[in-house]
Amino acid sequence: MIQVGAAVQPLGITSPVPMSGFAARTEPSTAEHDVLGARALAMDQILLISLDVCALEESTCRAIAEGVRPEAPEQVIVTATHTHAGPCSAPTRLTRCTPEIEQQLIDAATTAGRAAREARQACGVELRVARGVGVAANRRHADRRVDPPVQMLRFTAAGRTSRTDDPAAPSDAATGAREVATLVTYPCHPVVLDGTNRLLSGDYVHPLRERLEAEHPGTVAVFATGCAGDLNTGHRAEASYSLQRSATRTFDEAERVGIRIADAALAGDGRTVTADRVERASAPVTLQIDSPGPEQVAADSASWTRGLAGAEPGQATLLGIWLDWARSLPEGTDWTGRVSAFRLGEVTVVTLPGEPFLAVAEQIDSKIDGPCLVLGYADGCPGYFPTAGEYPYGGYEVEDAHRYYGMPGPFVAGSAEILIQKAVEVCRALG
Structure with missing residues (x-):
C-alpha cells in the first residue's frame, strides 16, 4: 500500500473577470455556473495538483510547488484542466491575468496541496481502463477515427469493519474499503461550451467529477486532461474565432459528455496494482522556436x-x-520546461507541458512497459506540440496559436518528438 490523501480548495475567483481560452471573447464573465477549484492528490511524497483553468505558466507552477513543499518543490506537479470557460490565469499568455488573480490561484493550490498531504493514509490501488468512449474526435482530420482510452486510478483505504451505515465514510460491504480518491485522465479539449458562454465553468470536467464522487461519496475526483492538442468533441479549432452561438455546445451537452466519460471509467476493465511506494523522476527539456x-x-x-x-x-x-x-513581438529562440514521470507498481504516469497531440501519448505508451497514463498541460503551457507529420497540414495549432499564447513563434517541427524521447528517458530513469 501507499500513502494517499486528497483535497479540494475553491479558487475563490468570482465574476466579473476576464475569461481565457477563446481569443474572440473579450467580455468578462457574468456569473459562476460551477465552483472552480484546485484539487490535490498526494501519493507518498509526490503531489499532483489540478486547477480549473485554461493554462498556467511555468513561474506560477513553481510558486505553487515552492508554497506546498519548499523543501522539495520538485516533488510537486501542477496541471491545468484546460477548461475554456475558466478565468484568465496566465500573466503573459492567452488572456492575461492580474497579479492578484495569479496569487489567488497560487493560494488555492497551495492550500489544497498541504491539506492533501496531511490527509494521507494507507491505500490500495486499482487501475481501470475503457475504450469505445465515443467522445473525442480529431478536430484537424475529420476522416481519422480516434479511440483514446479513459484511464482511472482508484485509491482505496481499508476499513476497520464492513459496516456501511455511516454516510460520512461509505465503504464496500464485503471489505470495509473506502475510496479516498480517483485520478482520471482522458484526452479531449474541454471546449464543449462555445465562445459565447460567459459563465465560469469546468466544462465537461465538472459533471465528470460529480458523477464519480456521487458513485463513491466522500471521495475526491482529480481530473487531468491527456494529450488533447488535436482532439475535441468534433469541431474545428477555427470555430473558436466565431462569436456565433452553437446549438450543440451547451451545458446540457457538457453534462452528457462528462457523464459518458465518467461512466466509461467506472465500467472499465479493472486490475489491482501492487505498489508499496511511488518513484519519481524528471528532467528539463529545451525546445527551439521558429520565430x-x-x-x-x-x-x-x-x-x-x-x-x-x-x-x-x-x-x-x-x-x-x-x-x-x-x-510587441516577443523575444526568444527557445523555451525550457520539464518532463516528469512517477511510477506506482507497474503503472507509469507521465506528465508533459503544453498541448501535445494524441500521437505523442500513443508513442510514449508504445515505448513503456506496463500501463501508462500520459497527462498534458503540466508545469507550464507554452502552446501546441504537433507531431512532425502534422506540420505540412498547417492550421491553427501549427501556424497561428503562438500569437494568442504570446510566444515568439511556433515550436519547430520535431519538438514533439523531443518530448517523446525525453519522456522515455525519464521513465527509464525510474528503473
Whole structure:
C-alpha cells in the first residue's frame, strides 16, 4: 500500500473577470455556473495538483510547488484542466491575468496541496481502463477515427469493519474499503461550451467529477486532461474565432459528455496494482522556436490590416490580437520546461507541458512497459506540440496559436518528438 490523501480548495475567483481560452471573447464573465477549484492528490511524497483553468505558466507552477513543499518543490506537479470557460490565469499568455488573480490561484493550490498531504493514509490501488468512449474526435482530420482510452486510478483505504451505515465514510460491504480518491485522465479539449458562454465553468470536467464522487461519496475526483492538442468533441479549432452561438455546445451537452466519460471509467476493465511506494523522476527539456523574421511579420501585419475591413466581429478581434502581437513581438529562440514521470507498481504516469497531440501519448505508451497514463498541460503551457507529420497540414495549432499564447513563434517541427524521447528517458530513469 501507499500513502494517499486528497483535497479540494475553491479558487475563490468570482465574476466579473476576464475569461481565457477563446481569443474572440473579450467580455468578462457574468456569473459562476460551477465552483472552480484546485484539487490535490498526494501519493507518498509526490503531489499532483489540478486547477480549473485554461493554462498556467511555468513561474506560477513553481510558486505553487515552492508554497506546498519548499523543501522539495520538485516533488510537486501542477496541471491545468484546460477548461475554456475558466478565468484568465496566465500573466503573459492567452488572456492575461492580474497579479492578484495569479496569487489567488497560487493560494488555492497551495492550500489544497498541504491539506492533501496531511490527509494521507494507507491505500490500495486499482487501475481501470475503457475504450469505445465515443467522445473525442480529431478536430484537424475529420476522416481519422480516434479511440483514446479513459484511464482511472482508484485509491482505496481499508476499513476497520464492513459496516456501511455511516454516510460520512461509505465503504464496500464485503471489505470495509473506502475510496479516498480517483485520478482520471482522458484526452479531449474541454471546449464543449462555445465562445459565447460567459459563465465560469469546468466544462465537461465538472459533471465528470460529480458523477464519480456521487458513485463513491466522500471521495475526491482529480481530473487531468491527456494529450488533447488535436482532439475535441468534433469541431474545428477555427470555430473558436466565431462569436456565433452553437446549438450543440451547451451545458446540457457538457453534462452528457462528462457523464459518458465518467461512466466509461467506472465500467472499465479493472486490475489491482501492487505498489508499496511511488518513484519519481524528471528532467528539463529545451525546445527551439521558429520565430518569423521582420519581413514576414511586416507582410503578415499588412495582410491582417487589410482583413479587418469587412471582418465579422470575432474575426476582427482575432486579427487585432495578431496585430498587437506583431507590434510587441516577443523575444526568444527557445523555451525550457520539464518532463516528469512517477511510477506506482507497474503503472507509469507521465506528465508533459503544453498541448501535445494524441500521437505523442500513443508513442510514449508504445515505448513503456506496463500501463501508462500520459497527462498534458503540466508545469507550464507554452502552446501546441504537433507531431512532425502534422506540420505540412498547417492550421491553427501549427501556424497561428503562438500569437494568442504570446510566444515568439511556433515550436519547430520535431519538438514533439523531443518530448517523446525525453519522456522515455525519464521513465527509464525510474528503473
